[in-house]
Amino acid sequence: MSDRRTKVGNTANGFSYEEPLIFEHSTDGRDGFSLPELDVPPVDPTELLPEGAVREDLRDLPEVSEVDVVRHFTRLSTWNAAVDLGIYPLGSCTMKYNPKLNDKVASLPGFAAAHPLAPDELMQGFLQLCHGLEQQLAEVSGMDRVTLQPAAGAQGELAGIMMIRAYHEHRGEKRSQVLVPDSAHGTNPASAALNGYSVTSIPTGEDGLLHPEAVEAAMTEEVASLMITNPSTLGLFEEHIARICEIVHAKGGLVYGDGANLNALLGITRPGDLGIDVMHFNLHKTFSTPHGGGGPGAGPVGVKNILAPYLPTPVIRKLGGDEGEGYVLDYELPRSIGRLHGNNGNAGMLVRAYTYIRSLGPEGLKRCAEMAVLNANYLLARLREHYHVPFDRLVMHECVLSDKFLHETGVTTLDIAKRLIDYGYHPPTVYFPLVVAGAIMIEPTESESVESLDRFAEALIAIAEEAHEDPELVRTAPHHTRRTRLDETRAARHPVLRWQPERSA
Numbered sequence: 415m416s417d418r419r420t421k422v423g424n425t426a427n428g429f430s431y432e433e434p435l436i437f438e439h440s441t442d443g444r445d446g447f448s449l450p451e452l453d454v455p456p457v458d459p460t461e462l463l464p465e466g467a468v469r470e471d472l473r474d475l476p477e478v479s480e481v482d483v484v485r486h487f488t489r490l491s492t493w494n495a496a497v498d499l500g501i502y503p504l505g506s507c508t509m510k511y512n513p514k515l516n517d518k519v520a521s522l523p524g525f526a527a528a529h530p531l532a533p534d535e536l537m538q539g540f541l542q543l544c545h546g547l548e549q550q551l552a553e554v555s556g557m558d559r560v561t562l563q564p565a566a567g568a569q570g571e572l573a574g575i576m577m578i579r580a581y582h583e584h585r586g587e588k589r590s591q592v593l594v595p596d597s598a599h600g601t602n603p604a605s606a607a608l609n610g611y612s613v614t615s616i617p618t619g620e621d622g623l624l625h626p627e628a629v630e631a632a633m634t635e636e637v638a639s640l641m642i643t644n645p646s647t648l649g650l651f652e653e654h655i656a657r658i659c660e661i662v663h664a665k666g667g668l669v670y671g672d673g674a675n676l677n678a679l680l681g682i683t684r685p686g687d688l689g690i691d692v693m694h695f696n697l698h699k700t701f702s703t704p705h706g707g708g709g710p711g712a713g714p715v716g717v718k719n720i721l722a723p724y725l726p727t728p729v730i731r732k733l734g735g736d737e738g739e740g741y742v743l744d745y746e747l748p749r750s751i752g753r754l755h756g757n758n759g760n761a762g763m764l765v766r767a768y769t770y771i772r773s774l775g776p777e778g779l780k781r782c783a784e785m786a787v788l789n790a791n792y793l794l795a796r797l798r799e800h801y802h803v804p805f806d807r808l809v810m811h812e813c814v815l816s817d818k819f820l821h822e823t824g825v826t827t828l829d830i831a832k833r834l835i836d837y838g839y840h841p842p843t844v845y846f847p848l849v850v851a852g853a854i855m856i857e858p859t860e861s862e863s864v865e866s867l868d869r870f871a872e873a874l875i876a877i878a879e880e881a882h883e884d885p886e887l888v889r890t891a892p893h894h895t896r897r898t899r900l901d902e903t904r905a906a907r908h909p910v911l912r913w914q915p916e917r918s919a
């Protein structure tokens with residue numbers, strides 16, 4: 415075993431703790447606070463509470479000191495892979511570096527301490543920022559109007575398809591279907607189905623692209639919308655996008671653009687100019703706001719003017735003329751699909767995205783896209799001899815490999831992903847897109863230097879070599895982690911959500 419521990423990538427693996435549960439740190443009578451003596455008459459709270467609201471037994475709560483709590487959670491926090499620790503090459507997710515400037519601006523007291531229910535007059539700076547962000551996103555995408563409300567790409571899709579449905583219904587048309595290419599992200603069919611549409615999958619061609627003929631064959635007046643991701647989840651630019659949009663429009667349908675891969679297009683081309691009618695932006699992908707634990711997401715939606723009457727309310731309106739100056743939240747939109755988020759959406763994320771866009775400017779955004787595409791093609795060039803490349807052509811911001819070259823070794827994509835952890839890397843997206851068997855989908859983003867890309871490529875190349883020389887080593891990875899190979903589904907099938915003292919006793 416010890417020789418297996420010699421190869422390490424970009425994280426240290428010494429000094430690692432086995433961390434007990436917080437309950438197991440508990441010592442009877444220990445606590446983490448001290449309160450001053452009461453200077454008012456004491457009241458027994460149990461007499462004020464309704465029957466049944468008073469807990470008889472507090473035994474199972476952990477009794478710990480402040481330092482126990484801080485150390486416990488600080489240690490746990492070091493168990494996470496994070497974009498601040500190293501490359502996080504999760505295809506389709508655009509795990510780019512989140513500049514600290516974004517956090518600095520979001521923590522300015524005027525933003526961080528603003529009350530979400532403050533009246534518009536007291537929120538002018540924030541509303542101006544939101545209005546500016548809407549305009550920036552419209553400019554980048556070629557859309558006419560933007561809503562900042564949705565909390566994630568998936569909710570943006572839901573909002574977009576709701577607006578499409580409202581549009582058709584207002585015209586007195588009952589359409590029943592949404593077309594989705596077979597390379598699409600699972601949220602696309604889900605958003606269509608949540609709106610009551612049946613989903614028709616359209617096959618992509620041998621080159622991985624969506625072809626006009628396939629859309630033409632499926633397109634009828636029953637179809638409300640085609641949802642398309644460009645670049646697709648295969649990392650390929652949908653070359654026939656303009657023609658495809660024409661085909662959908664000719665039959666009265668609208669085109670939904672899944673903007674998760676917008677990072678590849680910034681400043682180079684605009685979905686709105688290609689024929690897209692409505693699209694979402696993932697601020698936590700393209701615009702460098704944190705994913706998951708670092709903060710909530712944000713999935714603004716841009717629309718062409720034909721869908722503007724259906725935008726969620728409130729919309730931010732810039733006053734003019736007799737109205738005076740400033741910004742207001744406008745609730746008067748009779749055909750609106752309604753509210754999608756409390757208050758102003760995930761406000762802190764909007765400030766971060768705005769900061770990112772303003773700090774880069776148009777030239778900087780374009781350079782992001784160029785560097786993201788260059789990095790993906792560089793990795794592909796380094797890996798092409800070692801891994802099977804299902805669609806070997808110029809890619810956009812991500813590349814898709816597969817485990818096909820390794821079939822005779824018995825090593826699969828899952829094993830490669832697990833072995834990468836031993837090298838100190840968060841694995842890429844695996845087994846997606848579904849159209850590639852054993853897919854390994856790598857998106858390096860523009861954040862990585864050539865040295866970082868080389869180290870990552872060398873780890874993957876070393877694993878391909880190990881797969882031939884010592885397949886068992888790869889198939890039983892990871893070896894350097896606190897736990898080795900876990901049952902991938904057990905935690906989901908048999909969740910243990912409550913601490914049970916007898917289990918640890």
Ligand SMILES: *Cc1c(COP(=O)(O)O)cnc(C)c1O
Nearest residue numbers: 506566567568599601672674696
């Ligand atoms: C990430 C992603 C989504 C969903 O976005 P969330 O912000 O995670 O809800 C949709 N489509 C594609 C292609 C994606 O990569």
